[in-house]
Amino acid sequence: METIRTQLLVIGSGPGGYVCAIRAAQLGISTVIVESEKVGGTCLNIGCIPSKALIHAADEFHKLVSMCKSDENESALGISAASPSLDLIKTIHWKDSIVSRLNNGVNGLLKKANVQIFQGVARFRDGKTVIVSKDSEETQIHCENIVIATGSEPVDIPTLPFGDRILSSTTALSLTEIPNSMAVVGGGYIGLELGASFAKFGSKVTIVEFSPKILPQYDEQLTRPVHEQLKKLGVRVMTETKALSYSQPEKALRIDSANCEDTSIIAEKVLVTVGRRARLQGWGLEELSLTTEHGYIAIDQHCQTSMRGVYAIGDVTGEPMLAHRAMAQGELVARVISGQSASWDKQCIPAVCFTDPEIVSAGLSPAEAEALGEVYSVSSFPFKANGRAMSLQREDGFVRVITQKETNIILGIQAVGAGVSELSAAFSIAIEMGARAEDIAATIHAHPTLSEGLQEACMGAIGHGLHL
Amino acid sequence: MGLHVINLSDVGEGVAEAELVEWHVSVGDTVGEDQLLGVVMTDKAAVDVPSSVLGKVVKLCADVGDVVAVGSELIQLEVSGEGNTPISKSSGNQFEPDAQPNTDINPDSSSLSKESPTTATPTSESDSPTKKEHNNRNTRTTTKTTTKSTTEQPAFAQSPPANTSPAKVLAAPSVRQRARDLGVELSTVTGSGPIGRIVHADLDRYTERRAQPGTSGRQPNTNIDVVKIIGMRRKIAEKMALSHSRIPHITIVEEVDIHYLEELREELNDKHADTRGKLTILPFVMKSIVEAAREQPELNARFDDEAGTVAQYGGVHIGIATQTENGLVVPVVRHTEVNSLWKNANEVRRLSAACRDGKIEREELIDSTITITSLGSLGAVATTPIINHPEVAIVGINKIMIRPFWDGQQFVPRKMMNLSCSFDHRIVDGWDAAVFVQKLKSLLEKPAMLFLED
Numbered sequence: 001m002e003t004i005r006t007q008l009l010v011i012g013s014g015p016g017g018y019v020c021a022i023r024a025a026q027l028g029i030s031t032v033i034v035e036s037e038k039v040g041g042t043c044l045n046i047g048c049i050p051s052k053a054l055i056h057a058a059d060e061f062h063k064l065v066s067m068c069k070s071d072e073n074e075s076a077l078g079i080s081a082a083s084p085s086l087d088l089i090k091t092i093h094w095k096d097s098i099v100s101r102l103n104n105g106v107n108g109l110l111k112k113a114n115v116q117i118f119q120g121v122a123r124f125r126d127g128k129t130v131i132v133s134k135d136s137e138e139t140q141i142h143c144e145n146i147v148i149a150t151g152s153e154p155v156d157i158p159t160l161p162f163g164d165r166i167l168s169s170t171t172a173l174s175l176t177e178i179p180n181s182m183a184v185v186g187g188g189y190i191g192l193e194l195g196a197s198f199a200k201f202g203s204k205v206t207i208v209e210f211s212p213k214i215l216p217q218y219d220e221q222l223t224r225p226v227h228e229q230l231k232k233l234g235v236r237v238m239t240e241t242k243a244l245s246y247s248q249p250e251k252a253l254r255i256d257s258a259n260c261e262d263t264s265i266i267a268e269k270v271l272v273t274v275g276r277r278a279r280l281q282g283w284g285l286e287e288l289s290l291t292t293e294h295g296y297i298a299i300d301q302h303c304q305t306s307m308r309g310v311y312a313i314g315d316v317t318g319e320p321m322l323a324h325r326a327m328a329q330g331e332l333v334a335r336v337i338s339g340q341s342a343s344w345d346k347q348c349i350p351a352v353c354f355t356d357p358e359i360v361s362a363g364l365s366p367a368e369a370e371a372l373g374e375v376y377s378v379s380s381f382p383f384k385a386n387g388r389a390m391s392l393q394r395e396d397g398f399v400r401v402i403t404q405k406e407t408n409i410i411l412g413i414q415a416v417g418a419g420v421s422e423l424s425a426a427f428s429i430a431i432e433m434g435a436r437a438e439d440i441a442a443t444i445h446a447h448p449t450l451s452e453g454l455q456e457a458c459m460g461a462i463g464h465g466l467h468l
Numbered sequence: 469m470g471l472h473v474i475n476l477s478d479v480g481e482g483v484a485e486a487e488l489v490e491w492h493v494s495v496g497d498t499v500g501e502d503q504l505l506g507v508v509m510t511d512k513a514a515v516d517v518p519s520s521v522l523g524k525v526v527k528l529c530a531d532v533g534d535v536v537a538v539g540s541e542l543i544q545l546e547v548s549g550e551g552n553t554p555i556s557k558s559s560g561n562q563f564e565p566d567a568q569p570n571t572d573i574n575p576d577s578s579s580l581s582k583e584s585p586t587t588a589t590p591t592s593e594s595d596s597p598t599k600k601e602h603n604n605r606n607t608r609t610t611t612k613t614t615t616k617s618t619t620e621q622p623a624f625a626q627s628p629p630a631n632t633s634p635a636k637v638l639a640a641p642s643v644r645q646r647a648r649d650l651g652v653e654l655s656t657v658t659g660s661g662p663i664g665r666i667v668h669a670d671l672d673r674y675t676e677r678r679a680q681p682g683t684s685g686r687q688p689n690t691n692i693d694v695v696k697i698i699g700m701r702r703k704i705a706e707k708m709a710l711s712h713s714r715i716p717h718i719t720i721v722e723e724v725d726i727h728y729l730e731e732l733r734e735e736l737n738d739k740h741a742d743t744r745g746k747l748t749i750l751p752f753v754m755k756s757i758v759e760a761a762r763e764q765p766e767l768n769a770r771f772d773d774e775a776g777t778v779a780q781y782g783g784v785h786i787g788i789a790t791q792t793e794n795g796l797v798v799p800v801v802r803h804t805e806v807n808s809l810w811k812n813a814n815e816v817r818r819l820s821a822a823c824r825d826g827k828i829e830r831e832e833l834i835d836s837t838i839t840i841t842s843l844g845s846l847g848a849v850a851t852t853p854i855i856n857h858p859e860v861a862i863v864g865i866n867k868i869m870i871r872p873f874w875d876g877q878q879f880v881p882r883k884m885m886n887l888s889c890s891f892d893h894r895i896v897d898g899w900d901a902a903v904f905v906q907k908l909k910s911l912l913e914k915p916a917m918l919f920l921e922d
Contacts, residue, residue: 126485126537129484129537142540309535342645343648407663409663432640434639436662436663438662
């Protein structure tokens with residue numbers, strides 16, 4: 001067996017892994033990265049990127065459909081369209097081309113940084129040695145430091161095993177035709193993003209959520225505009241409803257609902273999005289006896305695990321399972337290994353939900369501020385009073401700022417509205433820089449933009465609202 | 469000329485890595501076959517790494533304190549002939565550790581079977597009047613000097629949450645990073661920004677002031693050196709913790725009038741020091757322990773608390789707590805019951821020297837049945853010795869001082885010495901402990917009693 005020696009071995013080339021590898025190599029550390037599939041991980045191949053592509057296609061298609069003249073609905077813009085059609089195979093091809101461009105991009109960046117890429121499945125032999133196997137060939141990689149970035153995978157429901165008509169988020173992104181009906185089991189952000197897209201493509205979509213509300217991590221104020229949009233799209237939302245099993249011949253999902261008497265839903269396809277779990281199996285975690293907590297690898301403020309020289313980043317280390325958290329961790333670990341003084345001291349990890357309308361959250365929500373015993377105030381600014389929102393025909397939603405009462409330090413910012421994902425940078429910068437509401441209120445925000453909503457909310461927080 | 473690479477071989481079952489604690493050679497040295505190259509320490513034992521060939525050291529592949537994986541390269545030697553590694557590859561990435569299994573080091577497996585021979589033994593303090601220095605480069609390595617920011621999360625906290633509570637210290641990320649690089653605790657910096665926000669200028673001022681301590685009075689020293697506890701120090705720490713947590717100690721301090729003992733000792737030294745060696749107090753204490761243990765064999769014992777058995781020994785094997793550069797070790801004088809005063813004294817002398825020179829054999833460090841600890845002239849008025857697990861008693865010798873003594877009519881100056889003895893209270897009752905200590909006292913106060921042959 002061939003043996004390779006390196007200073008750093010990164011297992012998994014998702015956003016965390018590849019960022020870590022590139023930065024480490026830039027810092028002069030000899031780096032090897034192992035990937036069993038295509039580089040880019042879940043995010044790039046079967047997650048963030050392809051789903052956003054699909055959402056965009058669905059939005060475009062839906063715009064056209066809504067411009068078709070009908071009795072109840074005439075386009076306010078005076079535009080009319082006639083019978084738009086969709087070739088999903090082409091749509092999926094376009095989406096795949098974006099994924100493949102990014103694959104090549106990541107590959108190129110890794111090569112440019114002199115990272116050695118190893119295709120194959122990694123398996124730990126001990127804390128310093130990993131065997132990579134591909135087909136029947138094995139290579140032993142011996143390293144000083146290891147970064148575990150194996151990511152996460154969708155959780156399935158035993159009575160609804162993935163396959164055939166039961167879709168995971170991965171297979172839902174590769175359908176070749178739009179199903180007439182679709183049941184989405186799990187009303188979290190993945191289910192809602194994809195469910196709403198298929199509704200826009202023309203499927204009859206039903207969301208089946210076990211808990212009393214969809215998007216349970218967000219408060220009712222933030223989810224209400226999403227609810228309203230779902231209603232407009234004709235999506236049925238069933239909360240406190242349990243998905244039991246699927247009958248192939250009847251194409252029906254059997255359910256048990258606390259809110260209605262229906263016992264089944266007609267669904268040509270069932271999309272199961274009930275969560276993701278850390279990928280802890282298949283790479284030899286047993287050999288290392290690393291400390292785990294609640295099914296995730298426990299890490300310290302340097303992302304080091306319970307074993308010296310073994311680091312873990314990204315989804316495998318738990319919530320929030322977000323690509324940009326993994327990237328930040330990856331960069332941090334590269335710096336730690338190169339001997340720099342780096343430590344996790346981030347003040348916020350923004351989260352974006354690409355539902356319609358989008359939801360952004362950075363820092364503390366009112367409930368979280370409450371739980372921490374903060375004395376805080378809340379100031380919101382609705383897009384109804386924003387010129388740009390009007391001109392975009394999307395006046396639903398608002399920006400909300402949570403400030404510490406005594407100091408006006410910004411503790412958290414949330415927003416819901418079409419296109420607000422692009423405001424997330426402003427939100428996290430404000431919190432990371434330790435801004436007060438006064439700072440944002442005194443910063444000129446370009447007009448007319450949705451971002452004025454942030455300035456207005458901050459003005460409101462110090463009692464000087466202008467446009468409300 | 470060829471290159472011979474010595475890898476760290478399998479050092480024990482289930483051990484994937486070992487800590488390099490000593491190098492005995494440096495680059496450029498010529499080493500012979502079987503010459504000691506270095507020492508690695510696993511969780512179970514310290515293992516010598518000898519050379520398998522004759523050659524010249526060209527590269528040490530690890531630093532002291534490094535954890536080396538089993539099978540990885542430890543040292544490169546230049547040898548005559550072909551060596552085991554093509555030179556062209558020596559600096560490259562690839563080689564085959566499995567190709568030359570005979571070049572691996574084969575540590576004596578017997579040294580792995582028990583706990584580490586260099587494992588130190590607990591005593592309240594340790595015992596060398598010639599203790600040289602506190603820090604030793606072989607046992608302690610200083611890692612990066614860092615001061616922890618208050619915003620850091622505790623080790624092994626669950627991964628960073630999405631919504632972090634705002635830090636008490638308000639500063640932009642670049643300011644926080646610069647503070648970390650400077651080793652400045654941000655909470656000690658006064659921020660000039662709104663509501664005390666710390667900006668770069670505040671850090672400038674802070675570091676300027678720190679650089680000129682005279683100008684603005686004494687600055688608090690916020691420097692923290694994080695010293696890694698490795699090698700023998702770690703073993704000592706583990707053993708101390710074991711002894712102290714497992715054994716409920718009872719300590720008795722008793723005063724001993726050693727006037728007559730000192731007279732006798734002086735006389736014996738005058739007469740025999742030249743031919744038989746000099747006597748310290750120690751061999752007399754050893755002899756009195758032998759006598760006392762004759763009457764109370766339950767104190768010359770090892771307690772296996774897991775098996776629930778106490779092994780009482782016929783032979784009195786006395787451990788002598790000894791300070792070395794690397795820390796505390798306890799060599800053992802075997803069968804003190806058959807030795808003369810001088811034999812015991814010379815044995816103690818020989819063993820301590822061997823410990824300090826690092827030449828002590830593993831067999832000389834194990835299986836003591838009772839231990840003596842003495843700090844010589846540093847010996848204090850009283851100490852609370854920690855028992856050398858799994859023994860049940862330890863005798864601590866305190867400093868000899870001239871103290872006023874009431875002889876019935878007046879105070880007279882008298883050479884006095886305290887004994888501080890600890891006992892395992894699970895096995896030894898206070899009564900028995902007191903009887904033992906009284907026996908030692910009476911023997912040492914009337915040293916003639918030590919030499920009654922029965």
